[in-house]
């Protein structure tokens with residue numbers, strides 16, 4: 119198979135490392151550039167010994183200098199950088215004709231004013247928002263394939279949007295009744311040292327945070343509203359739990375349609391999707407079954423006493439919630455089979 123030269127910016131962070139894990143095993147990829155300011159000039163395997171001896175991994179970190187990245191011949195670049203700065207790096211690459219898959223939140227929102235409301239700063243490149251595609255292949259397959267700039271979704275949003283969209287499209291839920299409670303592993307907070315997430319602080323702790331307006335509400339409500347054809351607002355409570363990887367979401371809503379219609383809508387939407395595993399009615403999702411995979415598992419229950427639907431979903435925040443989903447978009451951009459490089463368990 120011909121290989122596609124590919125750059126990973128922010129390769130020393132958790133999503134960058136996860137990208138490398140997937141890309142070195144991907145038959146159509148040659149990793150041509152990896153960036154990190156702290157590790158520039160060092161061999162990848164000295165900073166990250168897990169890659170020692172891995173085919174294709176004999177490469178050095180470079181500084182995030184976009185001319186140097188372009189000079190490696192990269193055709194596609196993954197941006198695994200903090201939000202608010204991805205635009206600075208994306209624009210010179212886009213101008214040189216590279217395709218960019220941005221894992222940050224910078225291009226996920228259609229409306230620059232909503233970005234400013236939730237991210238507390240003016241959008242750095244609003245002219246690119248209409249050209250960016252929300253990188254959820256199950257919803258935007260054709261648009262992703264044709265785009266130069268993919269905005270890969272957030273980790274919580276992936277676990278919430280995928281179960282709900284078919285049900286909202288079919289009008290089966292009371293859109294005023296949506297409540298979501300999510301649990302995240304600590305890697306969701308990134309690899310930068312910070313006191314509230316050191317082991318001894320999180321290891322005996324269960325806590326909600328980000329209340330009542332976590333920034334992921336912006337993209338969740340954007341996509342749910344598009345599916346419902348009306349403005350949808352939800353109550354969303356994220357929690358930090360003492361595991362390294364994984365997100366579990368419990369979604370409740372009052373039913374407008376029947377429970378049988380819920381099952382039919384989910385099956386119609388996802389029966390041919392390789393990465394959405396429908397566990398079925400009466401089965402609850404468990405992160406233990408999806409760790410280091412690109413699957414999102416979805417189960418659903420009918421609370422007959424209240425006529426509410428209870429959906430559960432589980433994913434690995436670093437894989438389907440970030441880097442795996444980004445590789446799914448990469449496969450679409452390069453007209454590769456959807457599962458290429460993503461079916462390793």
Ligand SMILES: NC(=O)C1=CN([C@@H]2O[C@H](COP(=O)(O)OP(=O)(O)OC[C@H]3O[C@@H](n4cnc5c(N)ncnc54)[C@H](OP(=O)(O)O)[C@@H]3O)[C@@H](O)[C@H]2O)C=CC1
Pocket residue numbers: 127128129130131132133134153154155156157182197198199200201203221222223271272273305306307308309310435436439440
């Ligand atoms: N962690 C997760 O579960 C998920 C994360 N995301 C998003 O993906 C992106 C990356 O997240 P994550 O991997 O967790 O973050 P990390 O903090 O683990 O890694 C950030 C990376 O960016 C580099 N970096 C930081 N600041 C700069 C800068 N100013 N210029 C250039 N490079 C910089 C860092 O290397 P160095 O400092 O050495 O340059 C490092 O390689 C974020 O936007 C995040 O929101 C999305 C979904 C899930």
Ligand SMILES: CC(=O)N[C@@H](CCC(=O)OP(=O)(O)O)C(=O)O
Pocket residue numbers: 201221222223271272273274302303304305306307308328334356358
């Ligand atoms: C556990 C934890 O802290 N999770 C992060 C979300 C993960 C993330 O990186 O989200 P973006 O891609 O939208 O930035 C948080 O709540 O801020």
